[in-house]
Amino acid sequence: MINQQELFTQMAMQAWETNLKRMNDTFASLTDEQMMADIVPGRNRPLYLLGHMAAVHDRMLPLLGLGERKMEHLDNAFLINPDKAVVELPSIAELRAHYAEANESINRQMGLLRGDEWFEKHTSVSEEDFAKEPHRNKLSILNSRAHHVSYHLGQLMMAKNK
Amino acid sequence: MINQQELFTQMAMQAWETNLKRMNDTFASLTDEQMMADIVPGRNRPLYLLGHMAAVHDRMLPLLGLGERKMEHLDNAFLINPDKAVVELPSIAELRAHYAEANESINRQMGLLRGDEWFEKHTSVSEEDFAKEPHRNKLSILNSRAHHVSYHLGQLMMAKNK
Numbered sequence: 001m002i003n004q005q006e007l008f009t010q011m012a013m014q015a016w017e018t019n020l021k022r023m024n025d026t027f028a029s030l031t032d033e034q035m036m037a038d039i040v041p042g043r044n045r046p047l048y049l050l051g052h053m054a055a056v057h058d059r060m061l062p063l064l065g066l067g068e069r070k071m072e073h074l075d076n077a078f079l080i081n082p083d084k085a086v087v088e089l090p091s092i093a094e095l096r097a098h099y100a101e102a103n104e105s106i107n108r109q110m111g112l113l114r115g116d117e118w119f120e121k122h123t124s125v126s127e128e129d130f131a132k133e134p135h136r137n138k139l140s141i142l143n144s145r146a147h148h149v150s151y152h153l154g155q156l157m158m159a160k161n162k
Numbered sequence: 163m164i165n166q167q168e169l170f171t172q173m174a175m176q177a178w179e180t181n182l183k184r185m186n187d188t189f190a191s192l193t194d195e196q197m198m199a200d201i202v203p204g205r206n207r208p209l210y211l212l213g214h215m216a217a218v219h220d221r222m223l224p225l226l227g228l229g230e231r232k233m234e235h236l237d238n239a240f241l242i243n244p245d246k247a248v249v250e251l252p253s254i255a256e257l258r259a260h261y262a263e264a265n266e267s268i269n270r271q272m273g274l275l276r277g278d279e280w281f282e283k284h285t286s287v288s289e290e291d292f293a294k295e296p297h298r299n300k301l302s303i304l305n306s307r308a309h310h311v312s313y314h315l316g317q318l319m320m321a322k323n324k
Contacts, residue, residue, distance in 0.1 A: 004281075015306070144177070147177060151316035154315070158205050
């Protein structure tokens with residue numbers, strides 16, 4: 001019999017893992033040519049989404065109190081600015097490696113969190129606000145980042161061969 | 163001080179409500195012309211996604227043990243078949259009404275569930291399997307349908323004016 005915290009954490013982790021796995025498979029299935037083409041004219045390319053996901057997942061480390069960021073160099077091109085605003089981008093191969101490393105790193109660190117630690121506050125909420133809003137815990141970061149994966153996965157699926 | 167079950171339920175309900183609100187606003191912002199146009203050539207139209215969401219949310223009623231379905235007539239065009247396989251479709255106005263009604267209905271019924279009822283099994287899992295896999299509870303249906311909203315919301319955002 002597992003306790004409720006463990007059950008709830010397991011449910012959240014499962015949603016994250018399932019969606020991330022689908023995203024990994026989808027990125028892996030796209031050719032370099034597909035990675036460079038607008039999904040919809042004037043909108044993001046899969047290449048941009050790849051760098052964007054790496055930067056967002058890298059940012060989860062400090063948000064969850066699990067360590068320093070490693071990929072701040074991606075922020076300008078993939079977080080602060082929209083696609084095509086920045087001309088000098090890493091190669092697709094480099095971005096694939098960053099994406100894999102960011103995921104590997106956050107997954108490894110999250111694996112070290114104990115059940116009750118998921119219900120502690122995340123680092124961008126104050127003690128005062130957290131006392132009033134206990135749902136702003138670390139697990140809420142995992143949930144919202146899992147939703148962020150689903151959102152962009154929907155877009156990425158439209159870049160695949162029909 | 164709220165109990166843990168209430169906290170989990172609140173977190174899941176908030177993700178559902180936030181993403182559904184964004185989806186409602188996005189559908190509301192699309193013109194009839196945008197509703198009828200492929201988001202990506204050969205892929206779903208927003209019109210299809212509108213009927214699809216109505217059918218999926220209508221199906222949540224029996225899955226959560228909250229009542230009979232009301233919109234089985236949408237299944238053939240929007241669940242069983244892909245877009246454009248079925249020629250006779252309801253009008254956009256009718257589909258907008260179905261979508262609003264399906265959401266209103268499931269939200270009203272879910273509001274009647276007590277905290278602990280969310281952790282009971284949903285109706286498509288057996289007692290036997292549920293004993294082994296307690297995460298297959300009603301809250302997992304809410305979570306996965308919220309992810310389904312995020313996934314299609316990502317696609318729908320690409321149908322908006324740039």
